[in-house]
Amino acid sequence: MLGTLTQAPLAQAGDRYPAPATCPAALLGKATCYTGQDANGAYYAIGIPTAWNGSLVVHAHGGPDLGEGSDPERSVGDLDRWAVMVEEGYAWAGSSYRRGGYGTRMAAADTENLRRLFVSRFGDPRRTYVHGQSWGGDVAAKVVEVYGGKHGRYDGALLTSGVLAGGSRGYDYRVDLRVVYQYYCQNLPRPTEPQYPLWQGLRPASTLTTAGLRARLEECTGYASAPQERTALQQRNLDDILAVTGIPERTLESHLRFSVFTFRDIAHNRLGDRNPFSNAGVRYSGSHDDGALNAGVERFSADPAAVRDLSYDSDLTGRVSIPVLTMHAIDDPTAFVEHEAAYRATLRGAHRDGNLVQTFTREAEHSELSDSEYAASVSALNTWVRTGKKPTPRSIAASCEDFDRTYGTGCFHAPDYRPSSYASRVRPRPGGLTWPAMTAAKEKAWSHIEGVGIAP
Structure with a gap:
């Protein structure tokens, strides 16, 4: 065991x-x-x-x-x-x-x-x-x-x-999406909500639903709206997230859903709240301000035992x-x-x-x-x-x-x-x-x- x-x-x-x-x-x-x-x-x-x-x-x-x-x-x-x-x-x-x-x-x-x-x-x-x-x-x-x-x-x-x-490596692009999304959107979690490390995907006790996740994604990026209906900030957030992560726009919501709910399942339910993911030292590029992104994005290193067990x-x-x-x-x-x-x-x-x-x-x-x-x-x-x-x-x-x-x-x-x-x-x-x-x-x-x- x-x-x-x-x-x-x-x-x-x-x-x-x-x-x-x-x-x-x-x-x-x-x-x-x-x-x-x-x-x-x-x-x-x-x-x-x-x-x-x-x-x-x-x-x-x-x-x-x-x-x-x-x-x-x-x-x-x-x-x-x-x-x-x-x-x-x-x-x-x-x-x-x-x-x-x-x-x-x-x-x-x-x-x-x-x-x-x-x-x-x-x-x-x-x-x-x-x-x-x-x-x-x-x-x-x-x-x-x-x-x-x-x-x-x-x-x-x-x-x-x-x-x-x-x-152990197949979800790295979703790790990157999780942290890049939060850098731009700051709503998962919101500053007024209990904070948690992003490698958890979602706080274990959170009652957030997939509909709630979609609402927050829309709030930040306007991804489900016609381009002319998005604010300038929503469009820039969407452009930056897609450019940095390489995630196709049509599957952005499904990738984010995985990086939230499935990451919680992996880290909390399957690995006993141990972290199998890392983005330490990753250099992100493609945004309108890569320097600010790399200085501000959340970083974490994996627990070697969690990596071993997921691997x-x-x-x-x-x-x-x-x-x-x-x-x-x-x-x-x-x-x-x-x-x-x-x-x-x-x-x-x-x-x-x-x-x-x-x-x-x-x-x-x-x-x-x-x-x-x-x-x-x-x-x-x-x-x-x-x-x-x-x-x-x-x-x-x-x-x-x-x-x-x-x-x-x-x-x-x-x-x-x-x-x-x-x-x-x-x-x-x-x-x-x-x-x-x-x-x-x-x-x-x-x-x-x-x-x-x-x-x-």
């Missing part, structure tokens, strides 16, 4: 077997669907196509959602959203996780537990793939490393729009021994495409990048890309696993056209694209390690805490 951290166990006895359920509209007449709840309290949904190809896709959803318990509607909604997998002939299983809030290893354990439940009820699939979207990409990548060895339970992984830089929970080592295919929109406004550069560097540091193929699309979305592209990606992964022939970004792009004749959602692959380094998009923390060196450092730091993870 380290602070508030405990191992997230896999459930066995007490799991409730899947019960027949009505399929989402997109799958009516095409599949048989089931729902249930495992012994840890995680709700789940399963869809098995009428013409099942014998293989299974286990899905890890993004977020994290911040509700206290498991949401029974989440997995059903995800089955509807990822119906393309079932339409392609794969059985699909997705967990809502046992609770809301952060916890990558917890979510990975719930994902693996659902795979076991599927096997106990329906038998061993011919092949098993794990798919993760957004933060679920980090969860699925953790599943690969913890449960997917050469003789493990998974044959391949598809990571789409993934947050693949891990928790153990959510960072990746690159220990990958199965095929991994990724897909990411070049203009993803939420999980910047440079997360892919971080992931490649992690696998390269572990000498496992031969197991990785990365593809990129000319899209500007995060939560959902083209169904034709998802279908082409899972097909390419399946062929790679079956034949051992590694696909290329160009071969996947070419195959997408065939699937688009069915789905008609378009193919937007950019096979020659390569993202710049993570540090080119996210201001590096002075004294930070290169990604290969970080991989070695993680192995050393985690060597004595096996069996520990963020509290379930």
Whole structure:
């Protein structure tokens, strides 16, 4: 036990077997669907196509959602959203996780537990793939490393729009947003409210709602108003915040929401009020007065033990021994495409990048890309696993056209694209390690805490 951290166990006895359920509209007449709840309290949904190809896709959803318990509607909604997998002939299983809030290893354990439940009820699939979207990409990548060895339970992984830089560095741009926002806006907290260090995200006892947060953001920047309706100060505040942080205007509110509510969950609920974030020594630029900004912005340094525990929970080592295919929109406004550069560097540091193929699309979305592209990606992964022939970004792009004749959602692959380094998009923390060196450092730091993870 380290602070508030405990191992997230896999459930066995007490799991409730899947019960027949009505399929989402997109799958009516095409599949048989089931729902249930495992012994840890995680709700789940399963869809098995009428013409099942014998293989299974286990899905890890993004977020994290911040509700206290498991949401029974989440997995059903995800089955509807990822119906393309079932339409392609794969059985699909997705967990809502046992609770809301952060916890990558917890979510990975719930994902693996659902795979076991599927096997106990329906038998061993011919092949098993794990798919993760957004933060679920980090969860699925953790599943690969913890449960997917050469003789493990998974044959391949598809990571789409993934947050693949891990928790210890993957949210640095939101750390920067949190402090830059407060410098200009001074309303989170207001001078008349109880003060707290900004790495907490939000005071633990605060009753601020998402609507209240939006109101404060509007008050400071007029972000939801037409430009001609903003005051000069609002426009300058908005311009400075966007220029310094590199956050797209259309996702400013969602990034700020994460840096407030999810940071509180990480620091208070999961790490026992310890700080895993740092902006010490970061030089901010792009504002109308960089000197004043750097002199006035709040600074803090991370607690090394908190960094270690968050890193153990959510960072990746690159220990990958199965095929991994990724897909990411070049203009993803939420999980910047440079997360892919971080992931490649992690696998390269572990000498496992031969197991990785990365593809990129000319899209500007995060939560959902083209169904034709998802279908082409899972097909390419399946062929790679079956034949051992590694696909290329160009071969996947070419195959997408065939699937688009069915789905008609378009193919937007950019096979020659390569993202710049993570540090080119996210201001590096002075004294930070290169990604290969970080991989070695993680192995050393985690060597004595096996069996520990963020509290379930």
